[in-house]
Amino acid sequence: MWPLRYACRLLKPICILCCLLLMLSLLTDHKIRWDPTYILRYSWLDYDDADAGPEKVCNCSAILQGDGEAVDQAKLLAITKDFRKRVQIPDEYYISATKDCWEFKSSKKYLTFPLSKEEEDFPLAYSIVVHHKVQNFERLLRAIYAPQNLYCVHVDNKSEPSVLSAISAISSCFPNVFMVSEAVTVVYAGWSRVQADLNCMADLYNADTKWKYFINLCGQDFPLKTNLEIVRALRSLKGGNSLESEKLPEEKRWRVEKSHQVVDGHIQAIGKKKEPPPFNLPILSGNAYIVVNRGYIRSLLEDEKIKALIEWAKDTYSPDEVIWATIQRVPGVPGSTWPNSKYDMTDINAIARLVKWEWHEGSLGSMAAVYPKCHGNHVRAICVYGAGDLQWLLAQHHLFANKFDVDMDPFAIYCLERYLRKKALLAGNQG
Template sequence: TIRMLRQRRLFMKLSLVLGSLWIYVLLDHPKAAWDPTYRLMYGWLEYTDDDGGPVKVCNCSAILDGEREAREQAKLLTITKDFHKSVQIPDEYYINATQDCRNFKRSRKYLTFPLSQEEEDFPLAYSIVVHHKNFERLLRAIYAPQHFYCIHVDKKSDASVVVYSAWPRVQADLNCIGDLYKISTKWKYFINLCGQDFPLKTNLEIVRMLRSLNGGNSLESERMADAKRSRFSYVHNITNGDIQFTGVLKEPPPFNIQILSGNAYIVVNRGFIRSVLEDKRVLALIEWSKDTYSPDEFLWATIQRLPGVPGSTWPNPKYDMTDMSAIARMVKWVWHEGEEGSEQAVYPECQGDHVRAICVYGAGDLQWLIEQRHLFGNKFDAERDPIAVFCLEKYLRQKALAELR
């Protein structure tokens, strides 16, 4: 479609400015950044009302403090068509603005140098599966020149590229894992994201939380519910862009591996990634998983419990980790929402909308979100609730610069 072609062109333009699409982004940075007087120059990197967007008419500080009046005002604005039109950045802006790379990075206030020695000494590797306009804001929020980025663009045109609940979603990360592992030996941890994720912590906070893992990994890994066992006990095929149950029983997992439950998003050390690429047990498990349903919801969780995998934990249920315990991602599922104090509720009710039973966060969710220990939140959508994204990114930038002071 015309929109798809325009979005493809947009991603290609961004790749020319910020690095290589589908491979990596790495910009040179000035070593002079460590001169204390250099910090006086950081003021221009703050996001202000002059930058436009919802923050010009919303009180982000009051929203983040949980003030009811500010949250209600934000909720009313998000249902106003004129407001949405006034705050959205059109594709044409990116296409035109990226004609001048230097000016684009300056006008969008990208951090083109590390903010601290501690951060420079702890580079990370990111894999991002992109299908959404939120991508540029996400990249800007997590960008630091010492990190490495692999970007996979979901064309949404060819069913074999990325099929929901099928193997191609995992293959996208595997492709990035291989490229990132080869491009550098310096990065310490691997984090995979999708276009509707957004950080809940500054880069310095992320670095310090990863250091505190002491070489461990953080991802959901727990007992598999009986209701989900058919997902990997029977063969599933992709037909006309959908995943189909065939009724054909699969062979048992290789090496008598116990299959565990988890999700698609992980925070793992470099040694874990080496095992994904080289360990014969893991390679056999990957091959075995290719005709299952939602392999991303058991593959990483299972690898995390294999003896000898760096940062792994024992298979014993005592080491089970839920999505609330893992720091990789905060996701609100509709059936776990409820009032505080409810025995059944895991988290408060969504203040935005739901898509496929997952909360698309609204501005009213922000106060609760930034209090959580998770590194990222999912899902954010600047087209549904631009205030949530704009206020969060402004908060994180101000906090990152305040850490210097």
């Protein structure tokens, strides 16, 4: 059965108006102006307090504007044990809720139709590599979901059975979301991290939908842009790719000069020197996350030179931090750039992913810092964003950011997903 709020909205116009009036106070969110046509079309897809959990006590509008008092209140709640427990959703919930896919999609307000012709004509392909935190994954999927796009989901073979069951159940509710045809056991800094994406790339490339661009994600990523904004950013690339690709630092050369293998679930050197890369290809440095066109993926799967490079890289350390960056500089790869150092691109200049590394943070006005200090916590020197990071994040040009974690700061995702949904619906009304 439909939830009462949906029956109310569809069957009783007076009740609809009452519900919408309650939403007007939310229309002052960061940089969004109210449009009267919003009430007439997509407002039923907006998030409101009826959809929210305990996070609704925060003032997202103030947080997005950088209000210190609102940020401090959210930060205090985020570290409260009782509050953190209340926002957690067990894996079993998703297994049960998705038994009725129609109700699940309706109650979660998935966008099941394109919001614009522009988006419909520019389908995207996503690879999402996950190993835990189902709630994070579901909210990420909901934030980027559009029916014209394709989504390949890779769940690590060593994940808990409940994680695999829940994510499989969620994916089964959508015709354009599917589990990868061949999952692997992912080892940190090993080749398997690359293989997980390669397997999804192959599945996506062989699908019927002729998507335009590929974006790879992990379960703790979250978008900073709406689907329409992502489409427009990719159109502006004019067929180019956007990913970190720069000279390999001397202190990291050992990663590609010595052979490594997985021993007891960990990657380690085996005391053997590697042969030089095939075709004398210069090895570049980058990261695991990329925004690339369909031709780039075709090269990975079909080009003999690229396939030789892939074979060579399989026993390197952290190959995801060299393989995509190196392929991006191979002449002839669609969307690539020349290997000359003048074409080097940092992660700050690329639009693929925004990550705050602890050693690059600094106080306001610091000449050495790359970005302001993290308002959340650090995990392996990476900032897990807090609500106080949102104002800065939304001012950047990147399409996605990493990391977000509902268990550490639920308000960062809560406010961001509401901001993006409202922005998407307002743009849809104006289209």
